[in-house]
Amino acid sequence: MNTKLTDLTQWIQTSGLDAALITAPDNVFYLSGFLSDPHERLLALVVFQEAEPILVCPKMETEDAKRSGWTGEIIGYTDIEDPWEEIKQAVDRRSVNVKRLAIEKEHLNVERLEKVQMIFSVPELVAAEAKLRELRMVKTEDEMKKIREACRLADYAIEIGVSEIKEGKTEMEILAAIEYEMKKAGVQDMSFSTMVLTGANAASPHGTPGSTKVKRGDFVLFDLGVVYEGYCSDITRTVAYGDISDKQREIYETVLKAEEAAIAASKPGISCAEIDLTARNIIRDKGYGDYFPHRLGHGLGISVHEFPSLTETNPLLLKSGMVYTIEPGIYVPNVAGVRIEDDIYVTETGTEVLTKYPKTLQIIK
Numbered sequence: 001m002n003t004k005l006t007d008l009t010q011w012i013q014t015s016g017l018d019a020a021l022i023t024a025p026d027n028v029f030y031l032s033g034f035l036s037d038p039h040e041r042l043l044a045l046v047v048f049q050e051a052e053p054i055l056v057c058p059k060m061e062t063e064d065a066k067r068s069g070w071t072g073e074i075i076g077y078t079d080i081e082d083p084w085e086e087i088k089q090a091v092d093r094r095s096v097n098v099k100r101l102a103i104e105k106e107h108l109n110v111e112r113l114e115k116v117q118m119i120f121s122v123p124e125l126v127a128a129e130a131k132l133r134e135l136r137m138v139k140t141e142d143e144m145k146k147i148r149e150a151c152r153l154a155d156y157a158i159e160i161g162v163s164e165i166k167e168g169k170t171e172m173e174i175l176a177a178i179e180y181e182m183k184k185a186g187v188q189d190m191s192f193s194t195m196v197l198t199g200a201n202a203a204s205p206h207g208t209p210g211s212t213k214v215k216r217g218d219f220v221l222f223d224l225g226v227v228y229e230g231y232c233s234d235i236t237r238t239v240a241y242g243d244i245s246d247k248q249r250e251i252y253e254t255v256l257k258a259e260e261a262a263i264a265a266s267k268p269g270i271s272c273a274e275i276d277l278t279a280r281n282i283i284r285d286k287g288y289g290d291y292f293p294h295r296l297g298h299g300l301g302i303s304v305h306e307f308p309s310l311t312e313t314n315p316l317l318l319k320s321g322m323v324y325t326i327e328p329g330i331y332v333p334n335v336a337g338v339r340i341e342d343d344i345y346v347t348e349t350g351t352e353v354l355t356k357y358p359k360t361l362q363i364i365k
Contacts (some may be wrong), residue, residue, distance in 0.1 A: 002031075004135060005053065008047055008135065009049070011131050012047060012048070013049050017049070017100045017101065017102050017126060018096060018097065018099055019096060020046070020128055021046055021103050021108075022044065022046075022047065022132075023108055023112070024104050025037060025038065025043055027104065027132050028043055028044070028055075033068045034055060034069075036061055042084075042112070052072050052094070053072050053073070054072065054087065054090050054091075055073070055074045057076060058076065058077065058078075058079075059076035059077055075090060085119075091120070100122075100123075101116070102125075103128060104127075104128050133306075137307055138321035138322060139322070143301065144345065147231045147233065147300070147323060148354060149228045150225070150226050151233040151343050151356075152356075153187060153233065154225055154226045154233040155235065155355055157194075157235075158235060158357045160178050160182075161177070161196060162237075162239055165214055165241055165364050167216060170214075171198055172209055172210060172211065178196070182226065190227065191225025191227055191234055191304040192304050194222075194224040195209060195222065195223040196222055197209060197212075197221045198213075198214050198220045199212060200333070200334060202337030202338070203333050203335070205331055207337075214241050216242030217241070217243065218240075221339060222235075222239075223235075231302060232300060232304040233343055233354070233355065234304055234325050234341065235341055235342065235343065237341075237357055238337075239364055240252075240361065240362065240364065242364070242365065247336070250286075251330045251332065251336045251338050254286045254330060255328050255338045255340050258280070258283050259326055259328050259342070259359070260359075263351060263353060265278045266318060266346065267318065267349065268349075269318065271315050272311065272314035273311065273315055275296060275310055275326070276297075276310050276311055279326070279328045280296065280328070288330045292331075294329070297327050298310065298324060299324045300325055318346050321346065322345075323345050323346075324344055325341055325343055327340065327341030327342075342355045
């Protein structure tokens with residue numbers, strides 16, 4: 001049994017649970033090593049106090065599950081079979097009486113919850129989310145190797161994007177060039193929908209790339225990430241095309257100062273709130289507080305948005321092994337939109353910045 005699964009099993013034992021039913025694909029991957037997108041089909045991992053765990057997946061994926069390294073029992077089911085009946089039989093073979101069951105309450109839908117209650121008649125359901133977040137928050141060395149490679153590829157993607165900037169090119173043309181080169185580099189998936197935003201669009205924190213063309217005097221904002229062996233990166237860079245106004249430059253330098261200050265303040269024992277406020281207060285003091293409408297950052301790993309959330313109200317203390325983003329931004333409509341984002345790894349004494357693409361203001365001529 002791998003160490004991650006061992007940690008969950010120990011929690012089941014010390015919490016007086018009989019079993020845990022894990023159904024979110026990211027958490028199944030974290031615990032089993034099997035990465036799958038089951039679409040509407042059931043993917044699950046059933047973990048017990050003592051008995052052998054069960055991996056449940058569509059039958060067409062059972063060989064993939066074995067190749068992933070999973071050596072325990074696999075229940076593979078066809079589209080005309082009921083996996084819940086198979087699960088019930090497997091639990092009965094283990095002589096486990098499930099009275100206290102941990103589930104992912106945020107993920108298990110009502111239909112499946114009713115199935116669980118009907119088949120097992122479980123009198124008590126316990127939320128598993130807090131424990132899973134705690135486990136995933138601190139990365140292993142193997143996880144960090146994958147995240148570092150995802151970050152290296154993200155840096156390369158930004159390099160491609162910047163090299164594609166030309167007057168009259170559309171956001172989508174630049175985006176297409178980035179993703180084409182990523183495919184050539186062997187990247188199967190981006191962490192999320194790649195964002196290339198220019199001009200007024202850059203002032204929308206979650207804008208949608210389209211047919212807007214690059215023109216002189218505008219910022220071009222890139223926000224993207226790469227998935228490498230199941231682990232994500234997330235980077236944002238903003239560059240200028242042609243000369244920009246003093247106001248635009250002030251906005252850029254304020255964001256950069258805020259981002260660098262938050263990175264410098266990051267170390268074990270400092271709260272998420274303090275890190276957020278370090279950046280936020282710099283932006284507020286410059287008069288742009290109302291134009292920084294989102295949290296400073298978020299955890300990063302198998303999911304592009306993981307625990308914890310770096311907000312000014314989160315008292316959670318940073319600890320060695322955590323990975324998260326720092327991404328302050330200022331978005332002033334019809335003036336400028338700037339965000340700068342890096343992926344940060346907390347070490348025993350401070351931090352390592354995983355994304356390396358330069359942040360000094362670039363003006364593309």
